[in-house]
């Protein structure tokens with residue numbers, strides 16, 4: 001079918017692409033990943049599957065998981081959520097502290113680290129067993145019962161999590177964190193440690209291409225309006241200080257993680273996941289972005 005042909009074509013166009021950048025090294029465990037891995041998987045809302053390369057190999061989805069914790073918190077809290085976290089692009093790196101002081105401890109959006117920490121705090125307030133309830137929710141959304149945290153990666157990040165500790169302490173000082181700091185950080189590091197393959201990622205995020213409804217189970221994960229808003233936040237904030245560039249080149253809402261994964265959503269059509277571990281200076285997958293740019297140029301369809 002057409003997407004497989006396009007994947008092959010784009011891949012051959014990338015034959016001479018100089019994949020600069022490095023795997024994330026600030027989390028020790030992420031250094032052990034083979035930098036030349038490359039996988040793509042596209043799932044349509046009609047449950048058709050197309051893939052290329054290492055699409056069935058698990059990797060650390062890192063910040064991509066922030067969209068899933070946000071989904072659950074938004075479901076629980078509704079519009080009250082926006083009193084604790086904004087919906088504006090930050091224009092700063094994912095772990096920046098500077099803006100947060102100026103904004104009196106209210107993160108610009110839920111997809112930068114500070115915002116995701118507030119979302120974790122909110123979930124801890126509402127859930128009896130946050131770790132278990134979050135992973136149960138993600139398994140339900142994806143229809144994949146084996147999706148799990150990776151304690152090796154969570155522990156590795158915890159051992160060097162100074163920036164995130166600084167962010168949460170600053171927010172606590174402004175009264176925007178209600179629970180114990182160590183409990184919130186532990187939950188956050190576990191959230192970021194979730195592992196998926198490209199196939200699993202594209203399946204998990206398909207509800208956002210289907211107006212909030214899981215196309216497999218037909219279950220309403222989010223209302224149409226909330227699903228629109230999550231896509232809008234991804235469009236404007238999913239790539240931190242590279243969000244404009246991603247939007248300009250790819251033209252789809254998406255989210256990246258420092259494990260080298262990216263998901264992108266074409267509403268009413270498909271969800272595509274790409275994995276290539278080498279990151280550019282903004283912490284986003286270098287080849288992953290290029291692949292998606294060429295892919296949407298080739299298909300000539302984007303949301304614009």
Ligand SMILES: NC(=O)CC[C@H](N)C(=O)O
Nearest residue numbers: 062063094113192257258
């Ligand atoms: N952009 C990312 O994927 C960052 C997530 C990572 N766990 C961190 O907090 O630094």
